[in-house]
Amino acid sequence: MATITVPPSPLSPVEDAKKLRKAFQGLGTDEKTVIEILSHRSAGQRLAIAKAYAHLYGESLLERLHSELSGDFRKAVMLWTMDPAERDAKLANKALKRKGDRDLWVIIEVACASSPDHLVAVRKAYCSLYSSSMEEEVAQSFSTVHPLSKLLVRLLTSYRYSGDHVDSELAKYEAALLSDAVKSNQIGHDDVIRILSSRNKSQLKETFKYYNENYGKHIVEDIEVIDKNQFTRLLKTAIWCLASPENHFAEVVRTSVVGLGTDEDSLTRAIVTRAEIDLEKIKEEYKIRYKTTLRADVIGDTSGDYKRFLLALVGSEDP
Amino acid sequence: MATITVPPSPLSPVEDAKKLRKAFQGLGTDEKTVIEILSHRSAGQRLAIAKAYAHLYGESLLERLHSELSGDFRKAVMLWTMDPAERDAKLANKALKRKGDRDLWVIIEVACASSPDHLVAVRKAYCSLYSSSMEEEVAQSFSTVHPLSKLLVRLLTSYRYSGDHVDSELAKYEAALLSDAVKSNQIGHDDVIRILSSRNKSQLKETFKYYNENYGKHIVEDIEVIDKNQFTRLLKTAIWCLASPENHFAEVVRTSVVGLGTDEDSLTRAIVTRAEIDLEKIKEEYKIRYKTTLRADVIGDTSGDYKRFLLALVGSEDP
Structure with missing residues (x-):
């Protein structure tokens, strides 16, 4: 259950690309338009917009977003605009450099809360980006840490039957x-x-x-x-x-907002990676578990364009 | 280096399908035409022919081949006409039921002598055909056989970087x-x-x-x-x-023809699965190692349409 809303007849990718270009030009960026367009387009539509943009203006939409935006807002919009497999490969690579518990959540999310085909696409993207395989990095990084290494490698390399046959x-x-x-x-x-x-x-x-x-x-x-x-x-x-990935992601969001300061990277990741999958379910779980809404927590802990962008992805309070 | 030869301007898939249909009709099958067409078409062309055939005649080409042909010739033509990923999933499934050394060669061939994308395609086909994953079957079948189980699962679930970066x-x-x-x-x-x-x-x-x-x-x-x-x-x-997969496959062919009787299943598998990949190299290796040619050994150990079909895939003696 996705939370983003796509207009019944959105603009064509070329029209969207043109509006984005206009939002980038002149003094200052028109962030409102960037949010309005990108947060209400599906993954396939966003990729089509990026393609149209590159074709029309001979520059990469992602690079332009990088130079126009800043801070957590920029990170969030870029992760949202990237090809999802490439996005997850990049998140995983960063996580593997740090190796903390919370970092390794990313590896487990990709391995266990994705479809088998998405997991393969991420592994493929990882090989292209880093000239090594994800399991190679994991097996090498954790080779002395048994049985964690085994667990991570086996989860990451799975291609599970995805039907509902149960014995x-x-x-x-x-x-x-x-x-x-x-x-x-x-x-x-x-x-x-x-x-x-x-x-x-x-x-x-x-x-x-x-x-x-x-x-x-x-x-x-x-x-x-x-x-x-x-x-x-x-x-x-x-x-x-x-x-029940909704349990895990509710916890990711909650732990990113409680206490002093916000862990924006985790908050962004949970919302960006799940908005088109099960964020609605995560919101329900959040309400039951924390007696407040995920939306209210995002409002309380973020500000400016970053807040506006996340809220556009999170959707309304009551489905 | 493939050994099969595809005519520079082959018939269209529809024309091929019509010729095959004609070969099936009347008294007896015209095996010569079946061999002439199918052995000189690439994997993509064979799939297009099967599609055109099903569309034109409302029956599956594979099923028709099954009812028209027989023996080792039938097995070979069917394996050759099948989608390569489905073919390897079926070969692997059969191997996992038997579990002998020679059977497990199939698993290792799929895992180690395929491209990463082909290996994933085989795993996907396996899930569709058998409602379980290949690694699930392997891990369960060999759970008490350490470290064989670990080796097989890890090889099967790899998605290696396929560039040539070397450290x-x-x-x-x-x-x-x-x-x-x-x-x-x-x-x-x-x-x-x-x-x-x-x-x-x-x-x-x-x-x-x-x-x-x-x-x-x-x-x-x-x-x-x-x-x-x-x-x-x-x-x-x-x-x-x-x-060096050519070493292994030369051995598969050789062991299938030496001694009393021929292991047709292994012979067919080696030739059918490698004809479009590296059979030329396997032939070279064969010559060096066994002081005879692979073609000569096929001629000595097979007969009839089966022999004619294999020889069409094996190609000429001197490349």
């Missing part, structure tokens, strides 16, 4: 395997990684359901009480991203 | 890691699997070159003297498929 007997059996691993404090066991990285998402939901029914708690709650190391924290993130 | 220092370093693993009899070590499954092929060739220069032998020769178990045998196959 209940298998789900029961694998829920038991997961429970054994939790009880014996062997949560990094090969079986755990194999199940999470190869089973289709419908199957995994069924497995977690059986786990909950037969072993008393949600698996994530059980993992939380095991060692609080980087592996268990990221394993939890992976389970959320696989079974 | 010589890294190659030296990783050649040393491989040598350490060989010397300490730890050939299933994580580093070995990481290197083989994530580095690009040009990089790997450089690594094997350094290995050879600094440690006296080709890595495959060193692996051969370690335990002769399924893991080391398949590791060897993977190294050939990555660094």
